[in-house]
Amino acid sequence: QVQLVESGGGLVQAGGSLRLSCAASGRTFSTYAMGWFRQAPGKEREFVAAITWSGGNTYYTDSVKGRFTISRDNAKNTVHLQMNSLKAEDTAVYYCAIKRGSGRVASVREYDYWGQGTQVTVSS
Numbered sequence: 780q781v782q783l784v785e786s787g788g789g790l791v792q793a794g795g796s797l798r799l800s801c802a803a804s805g806r807t808f809s810t811y812a813m814g815w816f817r818q819a820p821g822k823e824r825e826f827v828a829a830i831t832w833s834g835g836n837t838y839y840t841d842s843v844k845g846r847f848t849i850s851r852d853n854a855k856n857t858v859h860l861q862m863n864s865l866k867a868e869d870t871a872v873y874y875c876a877i878k879r880g881s882g883r884v885a886s887v888r889e890y891d892y893w894g895q896g897t898q899v900t901v902s903s
Contacts, residue, residue, distance in 0.1 A: 781805040781892040785875050788897030791865055795901070799860040801875030801894060812878045813858040814890060815849065817871035817899075824874070828860060829884040838884050842868075867903040872896040 787799040801813065814829035828849040829838045837849050848861040858875060876890035883889050 781807055781877055783875050783877065783892055783894035785873065785894045785897040788873060788899045790900045790902065793865060793867055793901055793903045795865050796861070796863045797865065797899060799862065799873055799875075799897060799899070801858045801860075803856040803858075803877060807856050807877070809879050810877050811881050812884050813851065814876050814878065814884060815858075815860045816874045816876060816887060816890075817869075818874070818896075819871040822871075824887050826885040826887070827873070829878075830858060831884070840885070862899070865899075865901045867901050869899060870901050871899060873899050 782804045783801055785801050787797060791797055810832045812829050812831045815827040816824050817827050818824040826840050827843055828847055830849045830851050846864045851858045874896045875894045877892040878890045
């Protein structure tokens with residue numbers, strides 16, 4: 780089993796920044812990628828960013844490119860999401876997830892383990 784714990788959410792004004800962290804524990808040795816997703820009220824969970832664990836390749840949804848940066852610390856089994864120039868539409872619960880198999884990193888269905896989520900609220 781794998782456990783994921785997110786932290787770093789909160790309330791911030793538009794234009795501000797937040798840094799989310801996700802610590803993984805347990806059987807993480809077969810991780811292919813870690814991703815961040817978000818879900819706003821009344822909407823489906825959507826892909827935000829992902830990073831492959833060995834090569835460090837990064838992927839972003841178009842709406843966050845140039846504003847968000849995903850990074851990893853392999854030694855600490857931790858992934859971060861630096862969010863700058865936040866907008867009201869970034870408001871959501873943010874989840875981190877682990878994907879064990881290779882392939883599509885932007886699909887919710889491809890991920891095997893999920894954290895409990897952390898709330899990000901951006902006031903306009």
